[in-house]
Amino acid sequence: MSGSRHLLSVSDLGTDGIAEVLRVAEAFAEVERRSVPKVPTLRGKVVATLFFEESTRTRLSFETAAKRLSADVLSLAVATSSVKKGESLRDTVETVEAMGIDAVIIRHSSAGAPHLVARWVERAHVVNAGDGWHEHPTQALLDCFTVRQVLAERKGVAPDELGIGCFEGLRVLIVGDVRHSRVARSEVLAYTALGAHVTLAAPGSLLPPSLEGWPVEVATDLDAALGDADVVSLLRLQAERGSGSFVPTLREYTARWGLTARRAARLGEDAIVTHPGPMVRGVEIASDVADLPRTVVTQQVANGVAVRMAILFLLLGGELPGTAEVPAVA
Amino acid sequence: MPDATLVIRGGTVIGPERSARLDVAVRDGAVVGLAEAIDPPRGAAVLDATGCLVGPGLVDLHAHLRQPGREEAETIETGARAAALGGYTAIVAMPNTEPAIDSAGVAGEVLALGAGCTAEVAVAGAITVGRAGTALAPLGELAALGVTLFTDDGAGVQDGALMRRALDYAKGLGVTLAQHCEDACLAAGGAMHEGSWSSRLGIPGTPAAAEEAMVARDITLARLTGAPVHFLHLSTAGSVELVRRAKAEGLAVTAEAAPHHMLLTHAAVAGYDPVFRVNPPLRTDEDVAAVVAGLCDGTIDAVATDHAPHAPESKEVPFDQAPPGMLGLQTALPIAWEVLSPHLAPERVFALMSAQPAAIARLTATDPRVGGHSAQGGPVELGAVANLCVFDPAATTVVDPMQLASRSRNTPYAGRTLAGAVRHTVLRGEPVVIDAVAQR
CATH class of the missing domain: 3.20.20.140 (Metal-dependent hydrolases)
Incomplete structure (x- = not known):
């Protein structure tokens, strides 16, 4: 994966690395359609998930991905671990690595925690499964994967045939709590690396304090921006991170920034709506809109497994960039 | 300077306005001589300050x-x-x-x-x-x-x-x-x-x-x-x-x-x-x-x-x-x-x-009370308390967190090579640092 031993940020991959992840994920998506969706690729490897923050889909998705690759999975439940006895992150990581772990998948409420872990481990690969407001690289990758899949379906071609050319000039509108969103930061990096135009739409209090160096535009009027969008990426208002106080009321937020049914009618015919989940129906997305065919949330979840299989395969297989052969799936 | 117990030789003494190539003689915690060349009396300690700045x-x-x-x-x-x-x-x-x-x-x-x-x-x-x-x-x-x-x-x-x-x-x-x-x-x-x-x-x-x-x-x-x-x-x-x-x-x-x-x-x-x-x-x-x-x-x-x-x-x-x-x-x-x-x-x-x-900090005059202090901040002149810093601007300081005197290691300069090095420090006439080594 562009020579990087860890996946801490989408920027570790670069454009070619992202393209490769999408390509390999496509092969694993095929595995998933089989009656026994399992390959022996990572037999003998051990993958540990260290989630210091709650998660439903990401943790299940990574563990499913590892199991479908025949890796052994260790799952550290922080609530019942020695972390509760005051064990430091460093000691926890060193303990886990001493057990012969090949990959550590970490989620943490602090930005940069996976970077520290990557500095401490001697041989394990580190995968960032979400760190504070910073990044959630695999989410952005599966979002790109899903968008390409939808575009390919509509054209009646295989996604691989589209390559990454389908992202060139694609207009992506990211709506909502960008300030506190690790998904948004990873999506901006991933979509722009693939050639898409990214626009952020949010109240000023939910934008990052500085967008210096971000290759994005900012829309102050969601209604005007919606009509132009090929992809609308909705973000959750992160009430548990105090985002509630960044807007006066949820009702006002929904009225100004939510994808209501009335607003969804402004979308172009082919526009795709993504959401990293968990959705809060009635806040950032109306329930009716969430259930429209253009809203691909379930597809995103399904694709998460294939994309994470690709990440684990590419990291643990140790292949050089561009030379990774898709495992024999015949 | 027959009575000096410490002579700092070869340095440039930093004054408030200008500086001069001067040796510094110290006795009883005070500066007792400033001259271009001071012969250290027998038994006096000598600190080499060649190429160094001798400041307060x-x-x-x-x-x-x-x-x-x-x-x-x-x-x-x-x-x-x-x-x-x-x-x-x-x-x-x-x-x-x-x-x-x-x-x-x-x-x-x-x-x-x-x-x-x-x-x-x-x-x-x-x-x-x-x-x-x-x-x-x-x-x-x-x-x-x-x-x-x-x-x-x-x-x-x-x-x-x-x-x-x-x-x-x-x-x-x-x-x-x-x-x-x-x-x-x-x-x-x-x-x-x-x-x-x-x-x-x-x-x-x-x-x-x-x-x-x-x-x-x-x-x-x-x-x-x-x-x-x-x-x-x-x-x-x-x-x-x-x-x-x-x-x-x-x-x-x-x-x-x-x-x-x-x-x-x-x-x-x-x-x-x-x-x-x-x-x-x-x-x-x-x-x-x-x-x-x-x-x-x-x-x-x-x-x-x-x-x-x-x-x-x-x-x-x-x-x-x-x-x-x-x-x-x-x-x-x-x-x-x-x-x-x-x-x-x-x-x-x-x-x-x-x-x-x-x-x-109002430390410029000696406070003789218990818990007091000597006159700090210079200038380096005859009769002044000998609180001195001898700095070699041509030397370098390589920062190794493990070698610092602090009990902690949280220096942001680890591994850096900094311009200049503190060579000697004299506190009330006592050389507490000689050639970048603490004497106690």
């Missing part, structure tokens, strides 16, 4: 010595040793200890522990009880012990009315109140400078406005009360400009800046290494340039280290969970030299690190 011992307005309460991070003795190795002969111990230095009892303990160390230790008292920002500490009781600087450093006094009352109350005590300028509401949750890097890294930021709002408030309080105010560790271009205008207006304000704010920027946080977490945070290139410009044009009166040791385990945590602060005493002069000597004469660099901070 440095004075630090801002050292966190962690004792009492956090002795695993630093003690007064280890902090004073780090100071001596950095060329300092006097340091002001900050009051954010556990308990805080908010009573004569704690101040007396710190002064007693400081006596006999390799640098003189003065004490800054807290402005409010427990540094809690709600009730005035006994400023007069502390002033009677010789405390001349007061601050709640680590936090600013948030309540403007309380700060105003403290300034009014302190009049006539011969003391200065110093502010850690940070509006707690504006800064809430911040772990680094709010800007392009914090936005990219996803780390909650502290805006420059959090500092500037309190600088502005306290300038208005200095105007209102007429009392002197010292601004600790200025870090933003806006703060420097506010102080510049306040001085032009003639207000009794002084200011300091830390070496890391003269050199490092928020880009250093890119790797999430908690060693770069400090408060005020590392800021932008423009802020660094403004701090340096402020030191050069006299807006900022002193370089102060904000030496803030933290035990290694407390810095081996995610960035936003680490306590803010970095070591400074052993690296301050090489950094100040690197940054300032291209713009300022050597006399001016030394003034920013010795005479001017000594004046702010």
Whole structure:
């Protein structure tokens, strides 16, 4: 994966690395359609998930991905671990690595925690499964994967045939709590690396304090921006991170920034709506809109497994960039 | 110079205005001879200072010595040793200890522990009880012990009315109140400078406005009360400009800046290494340039280290969970030299690190009381107390965290090679550092 031993940020991959992840994920998506969706690729490897923050889909998705690759999975439940006895992150990581772990998948409420872990481990690969407001690289990758899949379906071609050319000039509108969103930061990096135009739409209090160096535009009027969008990426208002106080009321937020049914009618015919989940129906997305065919949330979840299989395969297989052969799936 | 017990040979003595190639003879803790060539009498100690600058011992307005309460991070003795190795002969111990230095009892303990160390230790008292920002500490009781600087450093006094009352109350005590300028509401949750890097890294930021709002408030309080105010560790271009205008207006304000704010920027946080977490945070290139410009044009009166040791385990945590602060005493002069000597004469660099901070802390005259101090801040002249810093600008300092005298290792300069090296430090005539080695 562009020579990087860890996946801490989408920027570790670069454009070619992202393209490769999408390509390999496509092969694993095929595995998933089989009656026994399992390959022996990572037999003998051990993958540990260290989630210091709650998660439903990401943790299940990574563990499913590892199991479908025949890796052994260790799952550290922080609530019942020695972390509760005051064990430091460093000691926890060193303990886990001493057990012969090949990959550590970490989620943490602090930005940069996976970077520290990557500095401490001697041989394990580190995968960032979400760190504070910073990044959630695999989410952005599966979002790109899903968008390409939808575009390919509509054209009646295989996604691989589209390559990454389908992202060139694609207009992506990211709506909502960008300030506190690790998904948004990873999506901006991933979509722009693939050639898409990214626009952020949010109240000023939910934008990052500085967008210096971000290759994005900012829309102050969601209604005007919606009509132009090929992809609308909705973000959750992160009430548990105090985002509630960044807007006066949820009702006002929904009225100004939510994808209501009335607003969804402004979308172009082919526009795709993504959401990293968990959705809060009635806040950032109306329930009716969430259930429209253009809203691909379930597809995103399904694709998460294939994309994470690709990440684990590419990291643990140790292949050089561009030379990774898709495992024999015949 | 038949009676000298110590001769420093071959150096250039830094005067307040100009400097000269002079040997220095010392006896009974005082400078007794200054001449181009002094033959050391038999039995006298000789320090080679060839190619070195011989200046007044440095004075630090801002050292966190962690004792009492956090002795695993630093003690007064280890902090004073780090100071001596950095060329300092006097340091002001900050009051954010556990308990805080908010009573004569704690101040007396710190002064007693400081006596006999390799640098003189003065004490800054807290402005409010427990540094809690709600009730005035006994400023007069502390002033009677010789405390001349007061601050709640680590936090600013948030309540403007309380700060105003403290300034009014302190009049006539011969003391200065110093502010850690940070509006707690504006800064809430911040772990680094709010800007392009914090936005990219996803780390909650502290805006420059959090500092500037309190600088502005306290300038208005200095105007209102007429009392002197010292601004600790200025870090933003806006703060420097506010102080510049306040001085032009003639207000009794002084200011300091830390070496890391003269050199490092928020880009250093890119790797999430908690060693770069400090408060005020590392800021932008423009802020660094403004701090340096402020030191050069006299807006900022002193370089102060904000030496803030933290035990290694407390810095081996995610960035936003680490306590803010970095070591400074052993690296301050090489950094100040690197940054300032291209713009300022050597006399001016030394003034920013010795005479001017000594004046702010009112350490320039000998205080013979128990817990007192010798005259600090120079000048190096006949009859003066021999507090001296011998600095070799042609040498280099390679920073190895494991080799520092501090109990902690949180230097942001690990592995760096800095310009210049402190060679000898003389405290009241005693060579406490010889060839960069602490003698006790």
